[in-house]
Amino acid sequence: DEDLLRTLIIGTLLVIGSILIIPAFILIGYFVQTIHNASKGEIPPRFENYLQLFIDGLKPVAVFLVYMIVLGTIMLITVMAGAINETLGTVFFLVLSVPAYFGLIYIYLAILHHLGQNKDVMDAFRIKEILKTAFNFRYLKAFILVVILIPLLFGVLQFALAITVIGIILIPATLLYEFIVYSKIIGAI
Template identity: 30%
Template sequence: MFEDALRFPFAGDDSARSLLIGGVLVLLSPFVLPLLPLFGYYLRVVKAGIDGDETPPVFEEWVELSVDGLKAVVVSFVYFLLPLAFTVIGALVVGAGAILAQERAVTGVATGIGIVGALFALASFVTILLATYVFPAALANMARSGDIADAFELSTVLGVAFSVEYLVAGLLGIAAVILIGIVNTVVTVFTLGLFLLLAVFVQFYAQAVFFYLFGRGYANARGLQPE
C-alpha cells in the first residue's frame, strides 16, 4: 500500500498536468480562493483511495471541484472548532494571568489563572491531535457518498478512525510526508537551494500521497473492495 501510494500521483497520462496545476494552487493558496479547488482535488484523491484507483484524478469540472473543496473547508472548520476555542480561551486566560501577575496583591489569583490557562493549553493540544487524526476519516466518509452530512456521522467516522487499518494508514501517511520532506531538504541543500523552487510541487505530491493512504485506510477499515 505504501509503495502504491508513492507511485499514485505519477500514474496516468495526465499526472504531469495535475502535479503542475496542484503545485500552482499550493503556491497561490495564501489568496484563499485557490484552496477550494485544491481541497476539492484532495477529496477526490481520498475517493480514489477508497475505490482503489491506480491513477489520480484530474483537474476538471472546476465549479464542482470548488464546491467539493468548500465542503471540505466547512468540515475542517467544524472538526477544528473545539481545538480553536480551547486555544483562544487559553491564550486569553494566560494573558489575563500575566497582567495580574504584575500586581503583588493578586499574585495568588494570577497563579490560579496560570494553572487554568495551562489546562486549556493541554486541552487544545490533545483536541488538535484528535481532530487531525479523525478529520481524514470524516472526509473519506463524505467522499464516498458526496453528502456533507456523512462527514458528521460520528458512529461510522469514529469506528473507522479507531480501527487498526486506519491507524496503519495514518502512520504510513505521516511516514510518507516525513520521508518526502527529508528528501526535499537534502536535495535542496545539495543543489544550493535551487530545488526550493519546486517545494510547492513536492508539497502537493506529499499531500496527494497522504490523502490517498487515508482513503485506503478507510476502505480497509470498512471492508470495502476496490471497484
C-alpha cells in the same frame, strides 16, 4: 504519461498560486476528489471542472470549522470551570479538553475519509461510523504514515531539493505529489 504530466504542471501552479486563497480551495477540492477516487479504487483525477473542485474544497474547511467550534466550546467550558474553582478547571481540562483535542487530531483522517467517500458533508458528522473507522489497526497504520512517517520523508526530500537551485523549482511538485499520497492513503482506509 501525458495526464500525469498535465496534473503535475497544473497542480504545481496551483500550489504556487495557493497564496491567493482560491487556488488553495481548488487544491483542497482535488484532495477530496483524490480521496473519493482512492476509496473507489480509481486513479487520481485530472484537474477538470475547477468550479466543482472549488466547491469540494469548501466542504472540508466547513467541516473543520464545525469541529473547531465544538472543540472551542469544550475549551470555553473548561475555562469557565477553572474560573469557578481551580481544581474543577484542572479536572475539566484533564477529563474533557485534553481527550477532545487529541481525539480530534486522531479522528480527523477518518472524518476526511468519510467526507471523501461520497463527497457528502453529512458523512463527516456520522460519529459512530467515524469512530468505527478510527479504532482499528489499519487506521492506526494510516495515521502513523500520514502524520509522522510520510511528512518526515517528504521533509527530508524537500530539504535536499532546497539545497540546489533547480531543486527549489521542484518543491511545489513534491508538495502536490505528497498531497496525492496522503489522499490515496486516507481513501484506502
